[in-house]
Amino acid sequence: MDDRVREHADVLVDWSARIEAGDDVIVQVDEGAHDLGVAVAAALGERGANLLATYGSDEMTRAYLRAHDGDFDADPEFERALYERADSVLSLGGSRNTAAASDVPGDRRQSYRRARTEIRAARMDTDWVSTQHPTRAMAQQAGLSSEAYRDFVYDATLRDWESLAEEMDQLKTLLDEGREVHLLGEGTDLTMSIADRVAVNSAASVAYDSHNLPSGEVFTAPTATEGTVTFDVPMTVDGTRVRDVRLVFEDGEVVDYSAAQGESTIGELLATDAGARRLGELGIGMNRGIDRITDNILFDEKMGGTVHLALGRAYDACVPDGGNDSAIHVDLITDLREDGRLLIDGETVLEDGRFRWER
Amino acid sequence: MDDRVREHADVLVDWSARIEAGDDVIVQVDEGAHDLGVAVAAALGERGANLLATYGSDEMTRAYLRAHDGDFDADPEFERALYERADSVLSLGGSRNTAAASDVPGDRRQSYRRARTEIRAARMDTDWVSTQHPTRAMAQQAGLSSEAYRDFVYDATLRDWESLAEEMDQLKTLLDEGREVHLLGEGTDLTMSIADRVAVNSAASVAYDSHNLPSGEVFTAPTATEGTVTFDVPMTVDGTRVRDVRLVFEDGEVVDYSAAQGESTIGELLATDAGARRLGELGIGMNRGIDRITDNILFDEKMGGTVHLALGRAYDACVPDGGNDSAIHVDLITDLREDGRLLIDGETVLEDGRFRWER
Numbered sequence: 001m002d003d004r005v006r007e008h009a010d011v012l013v014d015w016s017a018r019i020e021a022g023d024d025v026i027v028q029v030d031e032g033a034h035d036l037g038v039a040v041a042a043a044l045g046e047r048g049a050n051l052l053a054t055y056g057s058d059e060m061t062r063a064y065l066r067a068h069d070g071d072f073d074a075d076p077e078f079e080r081a082l083y084e085r086a087d088s089v090l091s092l093g094g095s096r097n098t099a100a101a102s103d104v105p106g107d108r109r110q111s112y113r114r115a116r117t118e119i120r121a122a123r124m125d126t127d128w129v130s131t132q133h134p135t136r137a138m139a140q141q142a143g144l145s146s147e148a149y150r151d152f153v154y155d156a157t158l159r160d161w162e163s164l165a166e167e168m169d170q171l172k173t174l175l176d177e178g179r180e181v182h183l184l185g186e187g188t189d190l191t192m193s194i195a196d197r198v199a200v201n202s203a204a205s206v207a208y209d210s211h212n213l214p215s216g217e218v219f220t221a222p223t224a225t226e227g228t229v230t231f232d233v234p235m236t237v238d239g240t241r242v243r244d245v246r247l248v249f250e251d252g253e254v255v256d257y258s259a260a261q262g263e264s265t266i267g268e269l270l271a272t273d274a275g276a277r278r279l280g281e282l283g284i285g286m287n288r289g290i291d292r293i294t295d296n297i298l299f300d301e302k303m304g305g306t307v308h309l310a311l312g313r314a315y316d317a318c319v320p321d322g323g324n325d326s327a328i329h330v331d332l333i334t335d336l337r338e339d340g341r342l343l344i345d346g347e348t349v350l351e352d353g354r355f356r357w358e359r
Numbered sequence: 360m361d362d363r364v365r366e367h368a369d370v371l372v373d374w375s376a377r378i379e380a381g382d383d384v385i386v387q388v389d390e391g392a393h394d395l396g397v398a399v400a401a402a403l404g405e406r407g408a409n410l411l412a413t414y415g416s417d418e419m420t421r422a423y424l425r426a427h428d429g430d431f432d433a434d435p436e437f438e439r440a441l442y443e444r445a446d447s448v449l450s451l452g453g454s455r456n457t458a459a460a461s462d463v464p465g466d467r468r469q470s471y472r473r474a475r476t477e478i479r480a481a482r483m484d485t486d487w488v489s490t491q492h493p494t495r496a497m498a499q500q501a502g503l504s505s506e507a508y509r510d511f512v513y514d515a516t517l518r519d520w521e522s523l524a525e526e527m528d529q530l531k532t533l534l535d536e537g538r539e540v541h542l543l544g545e546g547t548d549l550t551m552s553i554a555d556r557v558a559v560n561s562a563a564s565v566a567y568d569s570h571n572l573p574s575g576e577v578f579t580a581p582t583a584t585e586g587t588v589t590f591d592v593p594m595t596v597d598g599t600r601v602r603d604v605r606l607v608f609e610d611g612e613v614v615d616y617s618a619a620q621g622e623s624t625i626g627e628l629l630a631t632d633a634g635a636r637r638l639g640e641l642g643i644g645m646n647r648g649i650d651r652i653t654d655n656i657l658f659d660e661k662m663g664g665t666v667h668l669a670l671g672r673a674y675d676a677c678v679p680d681g682g683n684d685s686a687i688h689v690d691l692i693t694d695l696r697e698d699g700r701l702l703i704d705g706e707t708v709l710e711d712g713r714f715r716w717e718r
Contacts, residue, residue: 024435024438027419029416037419041420045426048429051423052413054412057412059397061400063397064404067402067404068405076383078409078444079441081440082438082440085436
């Protein structure tokens, strides 16, 4: 086993999830994440935590959803009981075919999601962390050899997280004190209110209210969005390719949308529920270990100098009294590294991919 | 996908587990059982059942156990809550290396088992069924090519279960009405009481209190075992090869043991707890689709004309007022098909592998 798999497991268990002896830990192992699962199991054993492994299989989920043509039971009790009692949920992403679930009808997927609102809420109430094991399928989606992709993943993941957390704190302070964010770029002229919201310094640790490894972003939960935004970074959403998504907001809600590719997927997402048409997140990437788009949101949205917005659910940490609610949370990225700007209360904080303190 | 994988899933879900709409079903997917997992997911979706997939990984369990050197928490609440609320547990066996966990110290394994007594009891309270997907590792253990092994597994599994259930009912009646069983063969002269016990017609369905697919055995829970038995069928127990295990019983309890191979493994099993030294099961194989030993207990013990005994826990179905209790249940097989006899109350029921009604 690559030593970096063990380092990855240690960072996940210690820095990210802060696992202690006696913790009840669910480890979701995706089809291609077996090796990381083994390393995480060893790390949990060493710490004296309790382990239950679930299987995250796109192919099983696809088969189940395609065959299930009635209503879904709401939040089956056995699964809810499990998540309500867990201390931590470690999700080890590792797809063997990123298009494996692409032929599940969107409405089936949405109604399954809606039926699992409380299970999802219980999961989000744990110290959950999502991470990614480098698979061939992910390398292929990134357009990289398997070896180059492994290097990419571990460069992004095995960082000096304490020092990055300190740098990100500068941006958190600006967002916490600011009232309005203005995004400007090609096809983008968008304003959002961030008053009274708390920004999260997402330093890849539950101790920072941060639930992704790698992370390296600062995010908050905007409201009252007005204007137009173009997401020029191509992405895969629910197994479908989307490109050049354009959203028009009025009074905080999407009133028009288009996409050069995957437009119907965007339409289905927006139709999930009322909250799916509002923003749940404004995030700013600060991980300089991520130097290229690899068509994987976990990494892409953290790339230093990019900005992303999520349709749907807001994180509680940003809005202590309850923010936008939805069964979805789908991130879309705009690359402002060329001819783009982010302003807070009229002052330029990010321009052409560089922060004020980097210029 | 081999059509037989789908048939296997349908037999498992309909005949064996009797899954209905709304059932909460845990599907444990072993490392090599992915394809069967996909077929089972489709079958569960079609029936409108709820599905939670767990990952049964020998390599993860090995890593966890080897790394965990303190006491194990007793029955962690999150996992117990899951099993207590589940209607069915479908275990899809599918090893990729049958020796994967062979270097876990026996005492570590035993103390982990002991710490999970209530979780195991909760699982046994569900409509649980264990089955087996044919993997390369299992084919290798059987000494068969992968194709020949698949044929073997599906011949044993895709049977006319209703008609076999009728034949097995004759033996169940003899055991229910009998008081004493006597086993005779080379190295074997053993008597057991079966008075007041209920035999199970194990027709691979929870409707018959039968929890293995394939099945095809009739079993009961003996007491007051006296004499000597030699298990001449080689087996793999906890990843270790055992051969020619010989047990001497006095007053129902093992007082001496030896083995040509794997003797220390047998010693560790016997030391688990008091119940591990007594028998929990006497089973008689009646599946004529199983025509050879493949070093896999799920199949071997069902081979028509063989007899097996299990150390440890008795099934509740055989002893309504509570039988032998233990953290283990380990089956060992004696092949009475040559120069062997099984007598009930002095009458020969099985001789040289043929039942009375077959002669």
